[in-house]
Amino acid sequence: MAEANQLFKEFKIQSVSEFFRRNAAMLGYTGKVRSLTTLVHEAVTNSLDACEEAGISPYIRVEIEELGREHYKVVVEDNGPGIPEKYITHVFGKMLAGTKAHRNIQSRGQQGIGISGAVMFAQITSGKATRVVTSTGNEIIEAWVKIDVDRNEGKIVKKEKHPNPDGWHGTRIELEVKNVKYMRSKQGVYWYLKLTAIANPHAHIELIEPDGRLIVFPRSSDEIPEPPVEMKPHPKGVLTDDVYRMAKKTRRTSVRRFLVGEFSRISDKKVDELVEYIAALRLIKTVEDKKVQEQLYERLMKGEVKAVLRSFKGYTKVVKQVARMMEKPPEKLTWHEAEEIVEAFKYMKFLAPPTHGLRPIGEENIEKGLKGILKPEFVTAVTRPPKVYSGGIPFQVEVGLAYGGEIPSGFELLRYANRVPLLFDAGSCVTTQAARSIDWKRYRVDDLDRTPLVLMINVVSVHVPYTGTGKQSIASVDEIYNEIRLAIMDAARRLQTYLSGKHRRLYQVKRKKTFEKYVPEIARALSVLTGEPEEKIREYFIRFIESHFASKGQEVSENA
């Protein structure tokens, strides 16, 4: 035992901040280019969310200043509602402090770690505090924020207050970071902001690059998306831990009231049903013959709960026991009981979850975003109706397709989850797999790698099934894969229609030229044969061709 004591002498309790300090990679801080992008992402995301919640059209300015080798100052400024003074340390200094982590809500952010993670990353690479300038419209507060890693707390190192005669509101943060690199690559800040601008056409985004170049992604829509609403969890989507913890926190007076009140699609009648299912499960577990047990489980899955119950002697006693459980105060719910409830949910049928919490970009706005940033000659978008995966998690897929114009040759896939661009791990992403599975030739895209084509895919969900911690790749869930394919094919069909019309028009122009080029030759020959002047004959022919194609042109535009 002495040895063990010796060993545990060094053992210390690690704070949340300390944990993430040592595992920055989990927050997306890997690689010099990606780290900078993550930093900007956290700040921009906060700005967009804040503006939307306040109903303000976002105006976001990102400035990257090179201070030295792999040493930068990152400035992100918005016109959001600003942060009240007393919340500054809370927002920037505390890990897992946000309000979102425990809510069933569609969100851009990384559940409360985001911006404080950025502050910490700046702090551990440059040693500098983060400068925050913010105002809610009254005085302007300028604060330098640091994180006390051991205590997981924000600290204001220095604070100044300034008058605000113009009533400015918004937030500007300045982070000084090292070990990062600015590059105009597909994983850098420029590309990230461009993709963000496409998915957020209501935002005006500017970027000043280290060499002083100003890039503007202008706003193309005046419609501010409504902030997402919180949704009650669906029984099919919860884990034992969720039920257990929710039961501890609820203010409802009984388990029954708790289930009806805090889950979607659970009614009093459903609770009665639930009682039967739990009772049946308890009884089935008492059966010793494994084969018989399997059969009973199967019948339960088919919904024959009453028949299953009746096959046991004295089942009413068990049912009454379970029914009593429903009437006790929820905080008395045991882990085992929560487990039973969740297991029963798996056998029961529920209405699909409500989808009003999902916030797709919308077809019109996707088109605006693609048009505004990429300047294509053709654009279309498809937003599919919401669907459910894993039995109870609602999700929705939308795609946008942009073709030609200023788009360079080659196929480009822009991936988003809840409007947030995904820049990494494209290979393992379900969006990539779905896009590749399309037979593009069927849609008049003969050579995908030489076609100026951009496909954007946005997967919207309360719970996006990411692969791994980086949240850069969406897992290949069959329901999502199929929805993406359907959406792409729908958009591709519209592209096909457009391309056919275009080919037809080009063909007409070519045809017309074919005829016109022969006119002088024909006129000369006919002049020899008939003695009429060449010029007159030429006129006859040109007039004839013109009138023919004038009527043809009309036909084509009507078809298109």
Place this chain on the structure above:
Amino acid sequence: MPKSKAIKRERPKEKFSYDPRKVLSKLEEYGRSVLEAIKSGKNPYFDIPTRGLNNVYFDEKAKLIRMGDKLSRRYFLNVAHARKFMQTLLIMAYVKRLVAEGKHASLREAYYANKHTIPGTKENTFEDQRESDPIIEDLERMLGVLREEMHITADRRGYIYGDIVIRDGEDEFNASKLGSGGWAVPGTVEHIQFPEINVDYALVVETAAMADRLIEEKFPKKEKALIIATQGQASRGVRRLIHRLHYEEGLPIIVFTDGDPYGWYIYSTIKQGSINLAYLSDKLATPEARFVGMTMDDIKRYGLENVTEKLKGIPPNKKGGPTGDYKRILEEMEYPWFQNKEWQRQLKMALKWGVRIEQQALANKSLEFVAKEYLPEKINNGDLLP
């Protein structure tokens, strides 16, 4: 053997009819119809008789291969037709100038004269002579006018020898006084006239070697015959000359070829015309021509068994057959104009024996044999195939 003259010159059936004004007015008429169409907003077109086997039939009554009445319409306003429409007009204009100025051009000259880059493009009016030749053929069909009448001439091949006076432009000469080479038949014979003819018939000879032999043996003089050497398949000029000599001058035509499928085909072309030039059969073919040899019967009759040659290819009863000569013979047996007892017999014999016999094989007897015995005997006895 007594020399009773069985074959004599007959009465002419046709009058020489070439008139350049007819060609000119036809061209102008077509030009005007195009112009009128375009003026009234209609898509101008030419109707051109379809070429090829599917628009050809054998006219039993006239014993001619004739062109059917299938037409293909060539529009200006049709992407697939426009270029050819333009080319047709170019050649028409060119022909008009040639005929009006009384000049002649070869097919190749016609091609080069009309080839140029279309302004504002990288395209030529004609890229290849293979583009202009068919247009000229189309015009022949369309206008019902010979290429020669349009003053576009073909390559010359073949010659004649015999006591006949020819007027060619300002020159006038006797074709038996031009040395042993005779008179080369030009590409076009439309303008040629025959003021004096002292022969009884024309003997068309496939090979130049045989024609030379006959001239050396003084056959034309002795038999009062005109020798026409085709030198293989008869050229258009030669065929037109044969036609004119027969119909305009009344000369009987007797054809002398090798006894093989190629020789018989040469005969068939002279007599009935060809599929390619079906539209000109009226002017090129001579259905009344007859065949003197070589026949399969000659082999036995003249004891030529030793000098036959084997037919080429695989016979029909052998594996892989029929090919080569055998196949040709079988095809010829199907020709409507070979549907008579005599010819079927000859062709069957050739198949059965698997042999062919050349004109020159007659030299096996003696050099004079063909001129002194074979031809006079067969011709004067009327021992000819239809």
